[in-house]
Amino acid sequence: MATPSSYCVKIDTLRTKFLPLSVHSSICNRRSPLQTLIPRRSSIKLRLKLSTHSDGFGIHYNSPKTLTRTLVVRADANQHHTHDHDAAVEVSKDNGSSKEDADLEHKRKSGQLAKRVVFGLGVGITAGGVVLIGGWVFSVTLAAVVFAGSREYFELVRSRGIASGMTPPPRYVSRVCSVICALMPLFTLYKGQIDVSVASAAFVVAMALLLQRGNPRFSQLSSTIFGLFYCGYLPSFWVKLRCRLLAPALNIGVGATWPTLLGGQAHWTVGLIATLISISSIVAADTFAFAGGKAFGRTPLTSISPKKTWEGAIAGLTGCIVTSVLLSKVFSWPTSMLSAIGMGFLNFFGSLFGDLLESMIKRDAGVKDSGSLIPGHGGILDRVDSYVFTGALVYAFVRNVLPLYGV
Incomplete structure (x- = not known):
């Protein structure tokens, strides 16, 4: 040579x-x-x-x-x-540089995964403790989550992607609505029903928008009223489910050994068990859907969220129902397997619909995450979107469909 x-x-x-x-x-x-x-x-x-x-x-x-x-x-x-x-x-x-880039990308994704796991475990353990305590601790924690989520929602409404096609509400109105949404879980705890309060709040907000200076727009009214419904009213059903269904769950093994100082047998109510089963089923649905979509996902589910597939959805539904049935056997509630399967279906479809709705809002806003409050997970809405509708669905199911609340 x-x-x-x-x-x-x-x-x-x-x-x-x-x-x-x-x-x-x-x-x-x-x-x-x-x-x-x-x-x-x-x-x-x-x-x-x-x-x-x-x-x-x-x-x-x-x-x-x-x-x-x-x-x-x-x-x-x-x-x-x-x-x-x-x-x-x-x-x-040359493969050398591409390998170096791949190593850097792998390290970045590994770091993100580790961060997601650490904060996910922390949030999960904290949420489990809050659900077990219930009462004002549960309601105040939910109110804080609702306030943060409503702030993210109104920021999405004001984002360039959505605001380019509609007029967002003024900032003072969105801030007042965030406070109203945060108060709804507390009103639900002490009053039980908040229908009149929500209607009154919606009326006041609508009048504030109509009497503002400038040219009021219907898009301002619709986005604001939907924010009250989506961020405040629907999450309040979790308080109804956890804190207002006080019928004791009979024949539950863990209740017999539960310390008297922590409430004893009476602490394990239908509301507590229904909340635990619902939250666990939603976590299982998300986990199984992610794993199933990664392993077998081929057919897109919807254009709203391109990463979701029919294979992942079927895996998520299976995991949700199996978790609901297994926990019903552990807690001896509900006594009917058909009722446990029905809860699994409601939890899955409620979580899927909530996830897709938030994805639609983010898509129109032109953002990937609703916020950056939780490291590695995005914003509050990114984490709780699956829970927005399920509380209302499960509460209605237990209260109106199950005879004697499933006992």
């Missing part, structure tokens, strides 16, 4: 985007100490360097926006001694 100084490379064309990159080389017998090539176009800050290999030679290019990459040139052995004519050579990207 000839010495490195016997090769010179002539760059015919370079594109701003490096892939695909093609170069033509002229192999000549001039003894040129050519080692570094700089493109003639000053707008492209690219530096090429030659290096010899046993079966050819390589080109290294450096760019401020990219890592150092290697281009390997394969030259035919007969072309090594060609003196007067040009020979076209194909240039391919």
